[in-house]
Amino acid sequence: MIGRLFADRRRLAVLRRIDRPAAVGIAIAQALVAAFGWFADPIWLAVAIAAQLALGGLAAIYVIGPARPELGLARYAIPSIAGISATLFGKLIPGGLSLLLVPLVAVLLWAITYLELRIEKGTGGRTIGDLLLTSIVFSSSAGLLALFGPQTWPTPLILVAILAAPVALRAAEARGTFGVEAVGQSVLHVLVIAEIGAGAVLLNLSLTVMAALIALAFYSWAGAVDAIRGGASGRSVAIEFGSLMLLGLIVGLVLHRP
Numbered sequence: 460m461i462g463r464l465f466a467d468r469r470r471l472a473v474l475r476r477i478d479r480p481a482a483v484g485i486a487i488a489q490a491l492v493a494a495f496g497w498f499a500d501p502i503w504l505a506v507a508i509a510a511q512l513a514l515g516g517l518a519a520i521y522v523i524g525p526a527r528p529e530l531g532l533a534r535y536a537i538p539s540i541a542g543i544s545a546t547l548f549g550k551l552i553p554g555g556l557s558l559l560l561v562p563l564v565a566v567l568l569w570a571i572t573y574l575e576l577r578i579e580k581g582t583g584g585r586t587i588g589d590l591l592l593t594s595i596v597f598s599s600s601a602g603l604l605a606l607f608g609p610q611t612w613p614t615p616l617i618l619v620a621i622l623a624a625p626v627a628l629r630a631a632e633a634r635g636t637f638g639v640e641a642v643g644q645s646v647l648h649v650l651v652i653a654e655i656g657a658g659a660v661l662l663n664l665s666l667t668v669m670a671a672l673i674a675l676a677f678y679s680w681a682g683a684v685d686a687i688r689g690g691a692s693g694r695s696v697a698i699e700f701g702s703l704m705l706l707g708l709i710v711g712l713v714l715h716r717p
Contacts, residue, residue, distance in 0.1 A: 482522045482576070486569035489514050489542040494561050497549035507546050515539025518572050527579070531632030531641070534575050536625040537595075541571045543622065544595045547602020551666075567591075578633075588633055589681060592626050597674035599623070600656070604669055609660045616656045619673065620649050627652075630681045644684065652676045 489511060496507030515538035523535060545564050549557050571591055578588070599622045607615040627648035631641040655676040659669040 482518065482572045483569055485514055485518045485522065485538075486565045486572065489518075489538075489545070489568050490561050490565035493542060493545040493549055493564055494558065496546040497552070497557050504546070504550075508543050511542030511546055512539045515542050522572055523575055523579070528637070530579060531629065531637060533625050533628035533632055534578075537575065537592075537629055538568070538572055540599070540622055540625055541568055541591075541595050544599035544602065547606065548598035549602075551601060551605050567594075571595075585633060589630065589678065592630055592681075593674050593678045595626055596623050596652070596677045597670050600673045601666060601670035604666050609663070609666070609669065612657070612660045616653055616660065619656060620653045623652055623677065624649050627677070630677075634681075634685060648677070648680055651680045 492507050492510045492514065496504050499507060515536070518538040519535035523538075545568065549560070549564070552560065574588055574591065600619045603615045603618050603622070607618075609615065624645060627645035628641060630648065631644040634644075636644055652673050656669065656673045659672045664672070
């Protein structure tokens, strides 16, 4: 009895350290749904994606809580988009190896919701947030391009743009931009990654390189806007982030498949 009492106290202490434990349960459920989608036929994959939308909506309503205009509205779409991207990307990982990644997927999905809670309290980190948004764009792009095949474009690129739109809007809101200006920045952001994606498809690069270039374009554009808003000159921003994209393009051309 004494041992059980101390064990219960330890469990309660752990739970006290976890802000809103429901986020853990929803992340685990999303990871299990993603694992189901990795091995499912297309029709059941659609069911898994619908389940991710429902679970992400539950995370937005029950965990993140009421809307706060000063933090933006796109944050409520991110748990669903993250779950969908995990479901799509996992199909690229061979066989039983993907099952080993289920705990990691659960941790990452929880981290996305947890970061939104930290941002709500004013303690969230911008850098890790940008990296998580970029990883969502990469995984969803790779999954969609593999699912439909680059030869069927523009269909996969249109779907990539649709999934990237709320992520781009979230990136704009994280910079402190809201309303019409945030929507305008997100539209330009999506157009940039769509153009880079179209170029990668026309160059017939490998799927991984295509997705990496799309994610690099997403990250570079967001970084360039941050730098300009911070007072950097347009020339220095163009040189710095243009060089980054050029380096990514060179790597893609080196890995070009005939």
